[in-house]
Amino acid sequence: MIGATLTTRLAQDGIDKRTVTAFTLAFLVYNLKVFWAWIVDGVRIPLLGRLGQRVSWLLLAGVAVIAAVVNLALVDPAASIQATIVAAVLVGIAGATYDIVIDAYRIETLKPYQLGVGSGMSQYGWRIGAAAAGALALVVAERRGWAAAYIACAAFALPAMLTGLVVGEPARHVVASGQRGIAAVWKSISGPFAEFLRRSGAWLVLLFILVHKIGDTLANLTLRLLFDELGYSNDEIALYDVGFGFWAFLVGIFVGGVLYARLGLQRSVLAALVLMCVSNLGFAVLAAVGHSNPGLAAAIGFENFASGFGGVVVVAFFSALCNLQFTAAQYALISAAASVLGRLLTGTSAGALIESMGYANYYLLTTVLALPGILLFWYMMRQGLVDRALGTAARDD
Secondary structure: OOOHHHHHHHHHOOOOHHHHHHHHHHHHHHHOHHHOHHHHHHOOOOOHHHHOHHHHHHHHHHHHHHHHHHHHHOOOOOOOHHHHHHHHHHHHHHHHHHHHHHHHHHHHHOOHHHHHHHHHHHHHHHHHHHHHHHHHHHHHHHHHOHHHHHHHHHHHHHHHHHHHHHHOOOOOOOOOOOOOOHHHHHHHHHHHHHHHHOOOOHHHHHHHHHHOOHHHHHHHOOHHHHHHHOOOOHHHHHHHHHHHHHHHHHHHHHHHHHHHHHHOHHHHHHHHHHHHHHHHHHHHHHHHHOOOHHHHHHHHHHHHHHHHHHHHHHHHHHHHOOOHHHHHHHHHHHHHHOOHHHHHHHHHHHHHHHHHHHHHHHHHHHHHHOHHHHHHHHHHHHHOHHHHOOOHHHOOO
């Protein structure tokens, strides 16, 4: 709702490129979620807390997402860009909190040998929801306007809430200490980070997490600007980007799950990094060729296949890095670090880079920026740092 869909909405309202790309800074809220993830781990919600720590927070965060999306639906970007910024940030805060709870719920529900398949299933669910919401928003907006489109999409927060009510608390959830006081609060905040950073090679692993997705994020958060520049209609975007890309993503998830089981975590992650790097080249070619439906289908197809593949194996790796005592806080740290640099660069410089060098050269640059992550992970493999950095989520005991 604050990604590709909002980019399309703003572009169609005549907002300039620099302002549109600056809206990706709203995603930085997701990168700040590490600062309140400890609350999700340790603060019990009155009344709702009877349902369990994870389920109660799942319901509260879900209601917050619905309210924030409806609020964003009711603002008019053309009339007040400031009100739109505030509404987008509120969606980011609510969505980030929802992510914290859902990620912790998934990791604590799965056994170590299920992390690969479970990551694949979570990617299936995420992509189906994103595709359905994205397509519905475009179709409804074309016929009833953007306000109606956003209100309709708010309902997509409901399935996770219902799942929590039906399934209940995750089996591997470790109950946080009931201690109170300033010292206990500080320990709740700092403990997850201190434990992670004490592991062998943790700083190098954290560096990899920070840099591996810069090129991919810079490319993906600007795609709708490229489509608008090339003159694609909402229906064409819905068909190729949301529709065709959806099926390519699902195939990528399936292949990622199979190769994860056959190649193991490390080699499958390295393969995913290479695929995601190469996928950016397709959009450089599309930008050079111009409006071409077959070209759009090919570029979108390969990018979504690579993203589906990478989503399975990279998310499995990140999940395995967590200590079950701090699941929400540590996964929030890892997932936030994975995209913070790319989002910051997109929001502060992508628009200017596109205007100065053109789309084709811009996507060539995003390809080059993906190379450091590949080289760093290869080095970590050679030094045995990947295995030594894994947390208790990767163990049965």
